Amino acid sequence: xxxxxxxxxxxxxxxxxxxxxxxxxxxxxxxxxxxxxxxxxxxxxxxxxxxxxxxxxxxxxxxxxxxxxxxxxxxxxxxxxxxxxxxxxxxxxxxxxxxxxxxxxxxxxxxxxxxxxx
Amino acid sequence: xxxxxxxxxxxxxxxxxxxxxxxxxxxxxxxxxxxxxxxxxxxxxxxxxxxxxxxxxxxxxxxxxxxxxxxxxxxxxxxxxxxxxxxxxxxxxxxxxxxxxxxxxxxxxxxx
Numbered sequence: 001x002x003x004x005x006x007x008x009x010x011x012x013x014x015x016x017x018x019x020x021x022x023x024x025x026x027x028x029x030x031x032x033x034x035x036x037x038x039x040x041x042x043x044x045x046x047x048x049x050x051x052x053x054x055x056x057x058x059x060x061x062x063x064x065x066x067x068x069x070x071x072x073x074x075x076x077x078x079x080x081x082x083x084x085x086x087x088x089x090x091x092x093x094x095x096x097x098x099x100x101x102x103x104x105x106x107x108x109x110x111x112x113x114x115x116x117x118x
Numbered sequence: 119x120x121x122x123x124x125x126x127x128x129x130x131x132x133x134x135x136x137x138x139x140x141x142x143x144x145x146x147x148x149x150x151x152x153x154x155x156x157x158x159x160x161x162x163x164x165x166x167x168x169x170x171x172x173x174x175x176x177x178x179x180x181x182x183x184x185x186x187x188x189x190x191x192x193x194x195x196x197x198x199x200x201x202x203x204x205x206x207x208x209x210x211x212x213x214x215x216x217x218x219x220x221x222x223x224x225x226x227x228x229x230x
Contacts, residue, residue: 002164004161006161034218041223042222042223043208043220043221043222043223044162044208044220046217046218049217091159093161093162095161106152106164106167107152107164107218108164109154109161109162109163109164110161111159111160111161112159112160112161114159
């Protein structure tokens with residue numbers, strides 16, 4: 001169990017385009033979903049934390065208007081990169097925490113989305 | 119500030135030999151500790167976690183990790199490495215039941 005599906009896995013698009021990435025927890029309800037960005041040969045950088053039905057909490061330095069996050073249900077969160085530019089090219093990974101007792105649930109990760117802006 | 123350190127960018131080991139990937143964490147509070155593995159162009163896969171109790175935690179694929187409070191370490195270990203274990207490994211600490219802090223990652227190379 002604890003499968004997280006992320007779609008699409010690879011996107012190539014022109015500068016100025018908006019791109020939406022979906023993150024779904026397939027077999028569990030996720031109280032919280034996280035969005036990360038990973039640069040080559042580097043660790044994951046947390047961009048934002050989203051809780052179902054409430055506004056996302058963005059990390060310092062992440063532009064809210066640039067990276068729109070919607071967490072409409074306990075199984076779906078979306079990240080929209082608005083007016084994408086080449087510097088937004090990166091590997092974006094989502095994760096979800098299972099709804100359950102206690103605070104020690106691990107995060108379960110999607111397979112990531114490789115975004116390339118031309 | 120909370121942080122996680124993985125002092126080795128890369129670890130090389132021969133197949134069949136034991137492996138250790140090191141991780142230390144900052145001492146603020148009592149974090150929950152996790153290990154994840156990442157294969158190329160994939161997300162992270164959960165290996166194991168330490169919450170409380172026995173200091174030696176066993177996880178997936180024969181991996182285990184030892185929690186050492188006095189050294190604030192949580193090193194990942196495996197008695198006998200496989201070529202298929204070659205991947206990127208991340209240590210993470212969770213504070214306040216929510217936010218994860220990831221280490222910088224260690225690339226494990228297992229040579230036949």
